[in-house]
Amino acid sequence: MPPPKYKNLSRFGFLGFLGLLITMNLLVTSCVQEPEAPQIKLTESSQLAKVRSWFEENKTKLRLPDKGSKFRTESQELILPFFEKEPDWDKFHHYYFPDGREVFEVSLENATKYFPVSIIDSFPNKNPNNYVLQNIMFVKHPTENRFDPLIARYFPNNPDNYFDFQNINYNSINEFWEGRIDLFTYDEHHLISFEFLPDGEKRTISYGASSNSKFRTLSDCREITREITWVTPSPGSTVDDPLGLGATYHSKIITEVVCTGSMGEFPTTGTVYVDGTYYYNGDGFDPSGSGCGTCDYNPPPAPAPSLFIINGLDNPCTSDLFKKLAKGAPNLTDMTGISNLDIFPWMLELFRQGGKFNYYIEDVDLPVNAQGIRPNAQTxxxxxxGNITIQIDNSYANNATSLSLARTIIHETAHAYMIYLSKTNYEFRIELNNYYIAHNNSTPDANHGMMSQYLFGMAISLYNWDKNSGPTSGTLGLDYYYKMAFGGLLQNxxxxxxxxxxxxxxxxxxxxILQILENEATGNNMARGIKENCND
Amino acid sequence: MKQQEIIWQEELKKIVMTNFIFKGILVLLFICLTNIAKSQEKNNRLSDEQYRVIEAMYSKGKSEIIIFNETIDYKSWINLIKPEFEGNYSSCPFEDPHFPKIYERLILMTSTISIKKIEQSQLPPNIKLSKNSLQTNELGHLYPTRRISEPLIINNYAFVFDKTENAELLFLFKKDKEKGWEWKCFIECYVVFID
Known part of the structure; x- marks a missing residue:
């Protein structure tokens, strides 16, 4: 009898089963998730690449049309000589104007720098070139695929107000910054200048024909004449190059119209005049505002620079105290009489740099923490x-002496500065990491441990604040300020x-020390500082 | 009779085949479920390499570290570290040209983070595990136990999220052929200094 066929079938079935098993097993195991292929993300850098590409394609066309033979010769408008500008694409800010237009502000640090003659007086024995910051702002057109640029130049009033590229841009001007910002078209027609004065006053400056009735005079304005100079690196006539240095010194007397008041009251667009004729404003190239349909370059309107408000304190005492600390940074580092102390180099730098990085201070009702304690302040x-926030508790501010408040603000500013340094200074970061390890992986302890290096600096700053602005005029003895500086330097x-x-x-x-800190924080009758009432 | 035998044999074949297929499906299901269970079990345990990363994380501290005995599956830190790795800040500066790809993989891998049991036997003595979500300090105040994510290992880089009361940090490690995992830097996702 032939073997039953089912045996053969079963053999086939078993092999088939094995095959099925393997296939299923493969299917099942193939269900285990594999990492997906990396996707290229659209980042700021790639957006900037689009701007760069547009600029490379269009940079030779970015000129306002010449209008009249007297252009640049008899006109009183400020026109700087054009020079090629090569942006440093690695250094840029990305932000939006209040009307929603996207802006990439890119450094022009390596390009030729121009500055008003007056700036030379602000930097005695120093090269102003090192303090002038110039950037190119690419403003994305709201509907078209174009990024017409403007040139922004930042002139600090003195070396203390010098901010590096990272810490100032047209959309983020520190409220305590003193200096001037000039806005030009790409081909160096002056649009408008903004001045930030020491007392907080702000001015706009325009150049042009003084008698031109179309000149904006919307506020309290005055006219002055001033000289502008620039140098071109080619031999000039003996008049322009009397020493034969191979450079031509140019000079021009122009009329300035200076308007004071809040910047918000002024037109937000620049205006260019040629030969006293209305030539360009933010709406277009002619008085009807119909724009320049055929122009290759369409300078975008720009709003006034945006101030970055640091001081958000509502409590008048705390706010006033903070202003004095922030504006008086050079005074805080006064080492008269105590200069023989061995001081860690970063200590004084901390307060010299105060206000040169973005932070914000406000007063709030801080919540009671898990330990049932309401903090005095936090950072x-x-x-x-990218803004660091310091918060001062309302009830603490209402009870504390001004000495305690000043100490707390100095302590929190030190935290803010250390945070800033940890993001910008690699060596500092490594040092902070070492403190982190030494303090058993506790971030608060690492920072307070490292801050101990600033102890003398904080004490001296507190003393100088009291001497210059405080109610006890620095008479409490250095030992008292020193003990106050220990405040907050606690194990977490x-x-x-x-x-x-x-x-x-x-x-x-x-x-x-704990008792002194408690007395000053609560403003009790043991406190030697004074609880000020700023509402009177 | 012979015809009946043939019919019978056919019926028998059908029964045997049905039985065979039914059992086969059961075996197949069993194997599949076992595979899935094994896969899940494997996915729910930290690998030896992940333990070595955790070890490297706390190896330099002076005293013992107490961490919660399960990893956390918190993922939103990936959005907080973006500025650091895209060049706005420089807490973790890198010259590795491959790092942008690593960062892209990291973004993808965060979705796989899950809660996993940490085994004390796999850790050095200075790292203690706790079942309690709160600890007591020397003043008798309660504070949350430190928690960590499972280490995410991408090539020779590893990332661990570390969460304490006032700080949430992402640690970055790089593997050295001789020294093993080395802590390179950390990025602060959340830190508040309370005074």
Whole structure:
């Protein structure tokens, strides 16, 4: 009898089953998720690449049309000689104007720099070139695929107001900054200037024919004449190049119209005049405002620069105190009489740099934390805009002496500065990492441990603040300010001093320091500082 | 009779085949489920390499570290570290030309983060595990236990998210052929200094 066929079938079935098993197993195991192929993300850099591409394609066309033979010769408008500008594409800011237009502000640091003659007086014995910042702002057209540029030049009033590229841009001017911003078209027609004065006053400056009735005079304006000079690197006549240096010195007397008041009251667009004729404004190239349909370059209208408000304090005492600390940074580092102290180099730099990085201070009702304690103040790391926030508790501010408030603001500013340094200074970051390891992976302890290096600096700043602005005029004795500077330098979650400051405690008497801090924080009758009432 | 035998044999074949296929499907299901269970079990355990990263994270500290005995599956930190790796800040400066790709992989891998048990036996003595979500400090105040994410390993880089009361940090490690995993830097996703 032949073997039953089912045996053969079963053999086939078993092989088939094995095949099926393997196939299914492969299918099942193939269900285990594999990492997806990386996708190229559209980043700011790639958006900037579009701007760059547009600029490379159009840079030779970015000129306003010549209008009249007297252009640049008899006109009183400010026109600087044109020079090729090569943006440093690695250094840029990305932001939006209030009307929603996208802006890429790119550094022109390596290009030829021009500055008003007056700036030379602001930097005695120094090269103003090192303090002038010039950027090119590419403003995306709201509907067309174009990025017409403007040139922005930043002239600080003095070296203390010099901010590097990272810390100033047209959309973020520190409210305590003193200086001037000039806005030009790409081909160097002056649009408008903005001046930020020491007392907080702001002015706009326009150039042009003084008698032109179309000149904006919307506020309290006055006319003055001034000289502008520039140098071109080619041999000039003996008049222009009397020493035969191979450079031509140009000079022009122009009329300035200076308007004072809040910048918000002024037109937000620049105006260019040629031969006294209305030539361009933000709406277009002719008085009817119909624009320039055939122009290759369409200078975009620009709003006034946006101030970055640091001081958001509502409490008048705290606000006034903060202004004095922020504006008086050079005074805070006065070492008269104490200059023989061995001071860590970063200590003074901390307060010299105060205000040169973006932070914001406000007064709030701080919540009671998990330990049932309401903090006096806190500092947060940068938000999505890169701004560090300091918060002062309202009830603390209402009870504390001004000495305690000044100490707290100095302490929190030190935190803010350290956060800033940790993001910008690699060596500092490495040092902070070492503190992190030494303090058993505790971030607050690492920062307070490192801040102990600023202890003398904070004490001296507090003393100088009181001497110059405080109610007790620096008469409390350096020892008292020194003890105050220990405030906040605690082991996280305890009342114990951070280990780094223990050797610095006078006579090892920590309780005395705690008592002084408590007296000043609560403004009790043991406090030697004074609780000020700013509402009177 | 012979015809009946043939019919019977055919019926038998059908029964055997049906039985065979039914059992085969059961076996297949069993194997598939076992595979899935094994795969899940494997996915729910930290690998040896991940333990080595955790070890490197706390190896330099002076005293013991207490961490929660499960990893956390918090993922939104990926959005907070973007400025650091895209050049706005420089807490973790890198010259590695491959790092942008690593960062892209990191973004993709965050979706796989899950809660996993941490085994004390796999850790060095200075890292203690706790079942309690709160700890008590020397003043008797309660504070949350430190929690970490499972280490995400991409080529010779590893990333661990570390969450304490006042700080949420992303640690970055790089593997050295001789020294093993080395802590390179950390990025602050959230830090508040309370005074």
């Amino acid at each position: 947060k790391i940068p938000d999505s805009q 979650g305890t009342a114990n001093p951070i280990s780094d400051v223990v050797p610095m405690i006078p006579n090892g008497d920590w309780n005395t």
